[in-house]
Amino acid sequence: MxxxxxxxxxxxxxxxxxxxxxxxxxxxxxxxxxxxxxxxxxxxxxxxxxxxxxxxxxxxxxxxxxxxxxxxxxxxxxxxxxxxxxxxxxxxxxxxxxxxxxxxxxxxxxxxxxxxxxxxxxxxxxxxxxxxxxxxxxxxxxxxxxxxxxxxxxxxxxxxxxxxxxxxxxxxxxxxxxxxxxxxxxxxxxxxxxxxxxxxxxxxxxxxxxxxxxxxxxxxxxxxxxxxxxxxxxxxxxxxxxxxxxxxxxxxxxxxxxxxxxxxxxxxxxxxxxxKYPTCYYTHRALDAVLALVREQPVAPDAVERVEVTLSKEHALALRNAQPQTALAAKFSMQFAMACALVSGKVGLLELTDACVQRADIQALMRRVAIVPDDRYDAETPGAAHEDRVTLFGKDGSVRTKAVHRASGHAQHPLDAGAVxxxxxxxxxxxxxxxxxxxxxxxxxxxxxxxxx
Incomplete structure (x- = not known):
């Protein structure tokens, strides 16, 4: 030009x-x-x-x-x-x-x-x-x-x-x-x-x-x-x-x-x-991770001692709602994303309602989700950690973990035509x-x- x-x-x-x-x-x-x-x-x-x-x-x-x-x-x-x-x-x-x-x-x-x-x-x-x-x-x-x-x-x-x-x-x-x-x-x-x-x-x-x-x-x-x-x-x-x-x-x-x-x-x-999910994009890698863990080995929500999620401090700052009470607030809550995924086995439009957010089992599980900052950044994505990681700690002493670098639907990990x-x-x-x-x-x-x- x-x-x-x-x-x-x-x-x-x-x-x-x-x-x-x-x-x-x-x-x-x-x-x-x-x-x-x-x-x-x-x-x-x-x-x-x-x-x-x-x-x-x-x-x-x-x-x-x-x-x-x-x-x-x-x-x-x-x-x-x-x-x-x-x-x-x-x-x-x-x-x-x-x-x-x-x-x-x-x-x-x-x-x-x-x-x-x-x-x-x-x-x-x-x-x-x-x-x-x-x-x-x-x-x-x-x-x-x-x-x-x-x-x-x-x-x-x-x-x-x-x-x-x-x-x-x-x-x-x-x-x-x-x-x-x-x-x-x-x-x-x-x-x-x-x-x-x-x-x-x-x-x-x-x-x-x-x-x-x-x-x-x-x-x-x-x-x-x-x-x-x-x-x-x-x-x-x-x-x-x-x-x-x-x-x-x-x-x-x-x-x-x-x-x-x-x-x-x-x-x-x-x-x-x-x-893939109707929540803040900063929850998506962790959602992919926790849902993969559940698919590999189903776990009852009551059997989960705690959930640990590592992500960048920049993304964690946007996810400002630790104990949301409404669907709008829950879209910006890693705690809700993890609890909903473990309780419902999915996070879709039908789960993003005030009634779902306010369920006693989801509210209880949200209190057992911890955020851990990660300063190892992704060179291609400003503000993002290289990967987000979810670790499930079971009441039986088990520890299972999964990390995701590119969320489902990312341009480098696209949804297939049928899913779109x-x-x-x-x-x-x-x-x-x-x-x-x-x-x-x-x-x-x-x-x-x-x-x-």
Whole structure:
């Protein structure tokens, strides 16, 4: 990319190039994993209490009789509609509220990008190919920014999905609104000023609000830029700009040229990590380990003296709830993850309920789960231990242990096609989808040749 300007302007030129030329077919194919999985999670979460409450503030509207550029957008692929910006918000809350959506780039990219893309694509009757290009553009911009930081944003209290998501969503929206390079750069700067999200709000409805708000912020930023609203030309890389402002210790590279954009596609090199369990991704390696131990040799919960889990202090900090009483809080509890796995033999959507969390046997077992910090880090995953380990200590004196380096669903340890499809169908059934879920899955698998769903 022959651009000699600063980072914000380079990204604007990259987005304009995607508008003009699209992205390679292989990259489009790689994008569909996260896009399809996110739609499933969004439908599954559409009936959650957080979404119901948000609808009281951002109400849906009646379907528009005639489509136009300002037509309302569908919510959760249902008959309900809202304004484009509110649809991005509500779809985003639904996509993330169950914490079942994918994880990558230090956050949850699809749960931000797809709600924004779906809202705009529905209103503009965009093609499936354009939706995929927008997703890729948002992903690449997100990756370009997050890779410039050597520190761990969570230790400063930032939720990376919220702070990077607004800019990623603006990039995706810029492609669907077909902004030129200058407008796209302004959209990124406008989105940067809306970036937000705090780790202290994990385990509450506000975490999914981070995602919905980021999706909405990106759409608003692109809409403003489209009509001539401006931002600083160096909003991202300025010494008092976005990257330096959110950097935990100022260990961020604001000077390097983004000359790999459009040449080396990050999405193809590192696909999203799909979730096997509807809990914080930091519990997944330990869940794989404890469930493997149970499969190898079943153990009655009452026979367990204690459970010891080793993981990094950074991940342990996010799992802040040692004795949760609600399903939302339990998603950020290693103690619940271990107790639920041992008592129920699984951790799925049906286990993530307040009633399950409050069961006496699960509450009792949670008190016997200990967290041990591990400072042996994974070179490929900032903030993560090289492996997470679960050790079961039996009341009979037995000791069994299992370590996991890559969780099931990780890009390097992917779920098979049958499991991915089964998760999608389960999510749509859980969310009460009224259409043909299997047909929708097949259609989405060929999205590049289809209109927007």
């Amino acid at each position: 022959a651009v000699t300007q600063g980072l914000t302007q380079e990204l604007g030129h990259f987005l304009a190039d995607v508008v003009a030329n699209g992205v390679p077919a292989a990259v489009r194919e790689a994008a569909k994993d996260g896009m399809i999985d996110c739609i499933g999670c969004m439908v599954a979460g559409s009936g959650d209490e957080a979404v119901t409450l948000a609808l009281r503030v951002f109400p849906s509207v009646a379907p528009s009789p005639l489509p136009s550029l300002s037509a309302p957008s569908r919510l959760w692929l249902s008959g309900r509609r809202a304004s484009v910006t509110d649809a991005a918000m509500l779809n985003g809350i639904a996509a993330h509220v169950l914490d079942y959506d994918d994880s990558c780039l230090r956050g949850h990219p699809s749960a931000v990008l797809m709600p924004a893309i779906l809202a705009i694509a529905d209103a503009r009757q965009a093609s499936g190919a354009a939706m995929i290009d927008a997703y890729v553009a948002g992903y690449e911009v997100w990756a370009e920014l997050v890779d410039r930081e050597a520190g761990f944003h969570q230790m400063k209290g930032w939720h990376p999905t919220g702070i990077f998501g607004a800019i990623g969503a603006a990039a995706a929206a810029a492609v669907l609104y077909r902004l030129d390079a200058g407008q796209a750069a302004h959209a990124l700067g406008l989105a940067a000023s809306q970036s937000a999200g705090l780790m202290s709000n994990f385990g509450a409805m506000s975490k999914s609000f981070h995602v919905g708000r980021a999706a909405q912020a990106g759409v608003v930023a692109a809409q403003l830029a489209a009509v001539g609203f401006t931002a600083s030309p160096d909003a991202l890389e300025h010494p008092r700009g976005f990257l330096m402002a959110v950097s935990p210790q100022g260990a961020v590279d604001t000077d390097r040229a983004a000359d790999g954009l459009g040449k080396t596609w990050q999405l193809a090199a590192r696909r999203v990590n799909l979730k 499809r089964a998760k999608f169908l389960d999510c749509l059934a859980y969310g009460g989808y009224a259409g043909d879920a299997a047909a929708l899955y097949e259609r989405l698998a060929r999205l590049e040749d289809q209109p927007a769903p």
